[in-house]
Amino acid sequence: MQVIVQHDKNTAVISISGDVDLYSSPEMRKAITQLSKKKVPLIVVNLKDVDYMDSSGVATLVEGLQLTGKYKGCFRIACLKPTVWEVFELARLDRVFEIYETEEKALKVSPL
Amino acid sequence: MQVIVQHDKNTAVISISGDVDLYSSPEMRKAITQLSKKKVPLIVVNLKDVDYMDSSGVATLVEGLQLTGKYKGCFRIACLKPTVWEVFELARLDRVFEIYETEEKALKVSPL
Amino acid sequence: MKESFDIKVPSNPRMMQLVRKTIAQACEMVGFSEREVHAVTLAVDEGCTNIIRHCYQGSETGHIVIRVRLYDDKIEIILRDFGDEIDVEKLRKCVKKMKRKLKRSGSVRPGGLGVMLIHSIMDKVHYKTSQDSGTVLRLVKYLSDAREKEIASNSTA
Amino acid sequence: MKESFDIKVPSNPRMMQLVRKTIAQACEMVGFSEREVHAVTLAVDEGCTNIIRHCYQGSETGHIVIRVRLYDDKIEIILRDFGDEIDVEKLRKCVKKMKRKLKRSGSVRPGGLGVMLIHSIMDKVHYKTSQDSGTVLRLVKYLSDAREKEIASNSTA
Numbered sequence: 001m002q003v004i005v006q007h008d009k010n011t012a013v014i015s016i017s018g019d020v021d022l023y024s025s026p027e028m029r030k031a032i033t034q035l036s037k038k039k040v041p042l043i044v045v046n047l048k049d050v051d052y053m054d055s056s057g058v059a060t061l062v063e064g065l066q067l068t069g070k071y072k073g074c075f076r077i078a079c080l081k082p083t084v085w086e087v088f089e090l091a092r093l094d095r096v097f098e099i100y101e102t103e104e105k106a107l108k109v110s111p112l
Numbered sequence: 113m114q115v116i117v118q119h120d121k122n123t124a125v126i127s128i129s130g131d132v133d134l135y136s137s138p139e140m141r142k143a144i145t146q147l148s149k150k151k152v153p154l155i156v157v158n159l160k161d162v163d164y165m166d167s168s169g170v171a172t173l174v175e176g177l178q179l180t181g182k183y184k185g186c187f188r189i190a191c192l193k194p195t196v197w198e199v200f201e202l203a204r205l206d207r208v209f210e211i212y213e214t215e216e217k218a219l220k221v222s223p224l
Numbered sequence: 225m226k227e228s229f230d231i232k233v234p235s236n237p238r239m240m241q242l243v244r245k246t247i248a249q250a251c252e253m254v255g256f257s258e259r260e261v262h263a264v265t266l267a268v269d270e271g272c273t274n275i276i277r278h279c280y281q282g283s284e285t286g287h288i289v290i291r292v293r294l295y296d297d298k299i300e301i302i303l304r305d306f307g308d309e310i311d312v313e314k315l316r317k318c319v320k321k322m323k324r325k326l327k328r329s330g331s332v333r334p335g336g337l338g339v340m341l342i343h344s345i346m347d348k349v350h351y352k353t354s355q356d357s358g359t360v361l362r363l364v365k366y367l368s369d370a371r372e373k374e375i376a377s378n379s380t381a
Numbered sequence: 382m383k384e385s386f387d388i389k390v391p392s393n394p395r396m397m398q399l400v401r402k403t404i405a406q407a408c409e410m411v412g413f414s415e416r417e418v419h420a421v422t423l424a425v426d427e428g429c430t431n432i433i434r435h436c437y438q439g440s441e442t443g444h445i446v447i448r449v450r451l452y453d454d455k456i457e458i459i460l461r462d463f464g465d466e467i468d469v470e471k472l473r474k475c476v477k478k479m480k481r482k483l484k485r486s487g488s489v490r491p492g493g494l495g496v497m498l499i500h501s502i503m504d505k506v507h508y509k510t511s512q513d514s515g516t517v518l519r520l521v522k523y524l525s526d527a528r529e530k531e532i533a534s535n536s537t538a
C-alpha cells in the first residue's frame with residue numbers, strides 16, 4: 001500500500017493505492033490522524049487505486065470520521081471501486097459516510 | 113484453458129486461451145493429434161491468450177512438430193507473450209520452431 | 225470434484241495478502257463469480273485477522289492452519305488456531321447485537337465489524353473451541369443455483 | 382524479513398494453478414521482478430509436476446508439501462514428496478546430458494525439459510532422497526543485486 005498526502009490549510013487529499021488490510025491500514029491511520037490533529041477542515045480519502053479493503057481499513061475510516069467530527073471538520077471518501085463499495089454495503093456504512101464518485105466532486109461540494 | 117479449432121482442407125488454426133500446464137495440455141494435444149491425423153498441410157497454434165506454459169505444453173508442441181513433420185506438413189506458432197517466449201528460450205527451442213508475430217503472417221508465409 | 229489442500233501461515237498480518245491470493249484462486253476453481261470470490265476472500269481474511277488480534281494478541285509467532293475443501297457446489301474453509309479456549313457464547317451474542325444494531329441504522333461503532341462481515345457473507349459459520357487444541361472456525365459458501373447451472377452447461381459444452 | 386509458510390496439496394494436476402498463484406505472490410513479496418516471478422513459479426510448477434508424474438506415477442492420492450521461506454535477498458522453496466527413494470545420480474546425469482545437448486543446438490527431444498528448466502532458473506537445486514521419508518527438493522533463488530538495491534531505496538524513501 002502507498003499513501004500520498006497533498007494538503008494546504010483548508011483541504012487535504014489522502015490518495016491510497018494497494019490493498020488496505022490489517023498489515024497496511026496503520027499507515028493510512030497515521031495520515032488521517034496527523035491531518036485531523038492539524039484540524040484540516042476538509043479531508044478527502046481517494047480510494048481509486050484500492051482494490052481491496054477489509055474491516056481494519058473500514059474501522060480506520062470510521063475513526064477518521066469521528067476524529068474530524070470532533071472539530072466539525074468534513075471527512076469524505078472518493079472513487080470507491082465495486083469491491084470496496086461492497087464492504088461498505090455489507091457493513092451498512094454506505095450511508096454513514098459522505099461518498100463521492102470523483103475527487104473533484106468531493107472537494108467542490110460545500111459542507112452539509 | 114480453452115481450445116478453439118478452425119480449419120479447412122489446407123490450413124488449421126488452433127487458438128488457445130488460459131494456462132497450458134500438466135492439467136490442461138492434454139486438451140491441446142488432442143486438437144493437434146486430430147489435425148495431424150487428417151494430414152492438414154499447415155497447422156498454426158495461436159497462443160495470444162496464453163500467459164503461462166510449462167514444459168508439458170512445450171513438449172506437446174514439440175510433439176506437434178514431429179507429427180506434422182512425418183507427412184511434410186507445416187507446424188507454426190503465433191503470438192507468443194513474453195512469459196511464454198521465455199520458456200521457449202530457456203528450453204532453447206526458440207530456433208526449433210517457426211514462430212510468427214501474428215496469425216496472419218503465420219498463415220501467409222509459404223512453406224520453407 | 226472434491227479436493228482439499230492446507231496452508232499454514234504464521235500469525236503475521238503480512239501473510240494475509242498471500243492467504244487472499246490463494247483463497248481467491250480456490251474460489252475461482254469452484255466457479256464463484258468475481259463478486260463472490262471477493263466476498264469469500266474477505267470473510268477468510270477477517271477470520272484470520274481476528275485470530276491474529278484476539279487469539280494471538282498481535283504476536284507474530286503463532287500459527288494459523290487453513291484447510292480448504294473444494295466441492296462441485298460449495299467451498300468449505302476451516303481456520304484453526306492454537307490459542308486458548310474462547311468464549312463462543314460471547315461471540316454469538318456479539319453477532320446478534322451487531323445485527324440488531326445494523327438493522328436500525330448504520331452504526332458508527334467499528335467494533336464487531338469483522339465477525340459481522342463473516343456472518344453476512346458465508347452460508348455457514350461455526351466455531352468449535354477447546355482448552356487444549358485451540359479454536360476451529362468452519363466456513364461454508366454455496367454456489368448460487370444460477371451459477372451452478374451456468375458452470376454445468378459450460379463444462380458439458 | 383524472514384517468514385515461512387507451508388502449503389500441502391494433493392498430487393493432482395488441477396492443483397498446480399493454485400500452487401502457482403501462491404508462489405507468485407510469495408515471490409512478489411520478496412521483491413522479484415515480474416520476469417523472475419514467472420521463472421521461479423515455472424520452476425516450482427516443474428518440480429511439482431515431476432513429483433506427480435515420476436514419484437506418484439500420475440496417481441492423485443499422493444501429497445506434496447511445499448515450504449516457502451521468504452528472506453530479504455532470496456526465496457527458498459522446499460518440495461517434499463512421500464514416495465520411494467529416487468536415483469539422484471541418474472537425475473544429475475540427465476541434467477548434465479541435457480545441458481550438453483542444449484549447448485550444441487536446439488534439441489527436439491522433449492524429455493528432460495522439466496529438470497533442465499529448474500536448473501537453469503534457480504540458483505541452487507538440491508535433491509535429498511531416502512527410503513522411508515521420500516524426496517526433498519530444495520530450490521533457492523537470489524534477488525539480483527540491482528533489484529535488491531532498488532527495493533532497499535524504495536523502503537527507506
Ligand SMILES: Nc1ncnc2c1ncn2[C@@H]1O[C@H](COP(=O)(O)OP(=O)(O)O)[C@@H](O)[C@H]1O
Binds near residue numbers: 338
Ligand atoms: N478468533 C477469535 N478469538 C477470540 N475472540 C474473538 C475471535 N474473533 C472474534 N473474537 C471476539 O469477537 C469480538 C468482535 O470481533 P470483531 O468482529 O473482529 O470486531 P473488533 O475486534 O473490532 O471488536 C472481539 O472483540 C473478540 O472479543
Ligand SMILES: Nc1ncnc2c1ncn2[C@@H]1O[C@H](COP(=O)(O)OP(=O)(O)O)[C@@H](O)[C@H]1O
Binds near residue numbers: 431432467
Ligand atoms: N521427482 C522426481 N522423482 C523421480 N524421478 C524424477 C523426478 N523428477 C525427475 N525425475 C527423473 O528425471 C527425468 C527427467 O525429468 P523431466 O525433466 O521432467 O523430463 P521428462 O519427464 O519429460 O523426461 C525423468 O524421466 C525422471 O526419471
